[in-house]
Amino acid sequence: MIADETPVLANSLWTATAPPQPPFPRLSGPVETEVAIVGGGVTGLSAALHLAERGIAAVVLEAQQPGWGASGRNGGQLNPGLKHDPDAVERRFGPDMAARMLALSGNAPALTVDLARRHGIACDAVTSGWIQPAHDAASLATLGARARQWQARGVPLRMLSQQEISTLIGTPVYIGGLLDPRGANVHPLALTQGLAAAAARQGAAIHGGSAVLSIRRDGAGHLLRTADGQVRARRVLICTNAQTDGLIVPLARTLVPVRSVQVATAPLPDALRAAILPGRQAVSDSRRVMVYYRMDAAGRLILGGRGDYSDRVTARLMQNLRRIGRGMFPQLADTPFDHAWGGLVAMTADHYPHLSPHGDGILSATGYNGRGLALGVAMGRVLADWASGTPLAALEFPVTPPRPIPLHALRKPAVRAAVALFRLRDRLGI
């Protein structure tokens, strides 16, 4: 179970199966360091590990325990790229910055798998590829354009015929699709806790139960206060994503947190494992309300989707996911779904993540739009680059001022309306 979580979101497969990890201690008393990191998910822990590898002192302050946020609850898909296709990234950011962003995001799964391998993190990492299937001619055309744009940049994406996709996934429901060989998948909590343990071994200080209550300027640096301690640091990295609170104004108003949920079957018998996703690729279905799924190392089918805020609607979404799973794979009719859990993803108005300064010496990386497992690890490295002296303009991702979303207070009804509309359009096929 995920501790300190609402019951409907707490029954996590990952907490039930991650290697045991003793809790990290609370911060107590005053500490001096080079870099203070707020948030112990993949972004903050990757930053800490990359800094520690360079011999730079870092302190991570996590309100709960490392992996308590989305990093320890997600679908475990290491997806390459950004939400936008390469040509759109280039139009918006120009060829030089776009090339850096595409390299960073495209290589993010490989970076993550390599980091896990170098630090001996046992997290069932497999680079088996990422499938984006198509339901209809329009989505197939979108995938074709995506393939051509990456191919033009030297990345060997490959379109799949109806026959190929039905063999790879084990269902006849799709008319074709796209295979991105860079995609990988992992046990996300084992990865996140492994990053924390590796960063600690390399010399970073990691603290659980240490919510940062305030940050204020202090001479040439900053002073961060927790209930029992304080950290004085030259630079501060804010890595709180969808869990962002009022610590740094106006960061929370640049993000729309949305619940995302997962359901997982019991381990499947060998005959079903041979028929459903035998190559263990991750799949993101191209419907407007995305459904994504994959097989884990123990042969459990894990499906995810997103939606609402209330527990009642969340429970209904979980039931929908089970129904979708059994619809695609009728062989699962009698298979129990053992786990159902969820968490928050952080959406942004332009669907890009944002790297934003908050005065001198504070930088945040947030807003992964539900695709931040590999990208968060990569952005953690970018934050570490900045904290170890790389100028803002030379980073692999653009730095933009925090821009609050207009009418942010109306986010909940707006999300509900958008999701309801997309579901209707999916049903009607328009």
Ligand SMILES: Cc1cc2nc3c(=O)[nH]c(=O)nc-3n(C[C@H](O)[C@H](O)[C@H](O)COP(=O)(O)OP(=O)(O)OC[C@H]3O[C@@H](n4cnc5c(N)ncnc54)[C@H](O)[C@@H]3O)c2cc1C
């Ligand atoms: C159900 C679900 C499924 C998902 N599936 C996928 C997937 O398959 N692939 C993918 O790429 N992405 C997926 N995502 C998104 C992905 O998990 C996130 O984008 C990513 O983990 C963000 O990492 P992070 O380190 O930035 O934030 P988080 O992991 O959310 O960590 C932020 C941390 O900050 C801490 N914090 C907040 N405020 C404070 C404070 N004041 N002081 C101290 N600590 C604080 C929180 O406790 C939290 O632990 C999914 C997300 C969810 C919820």
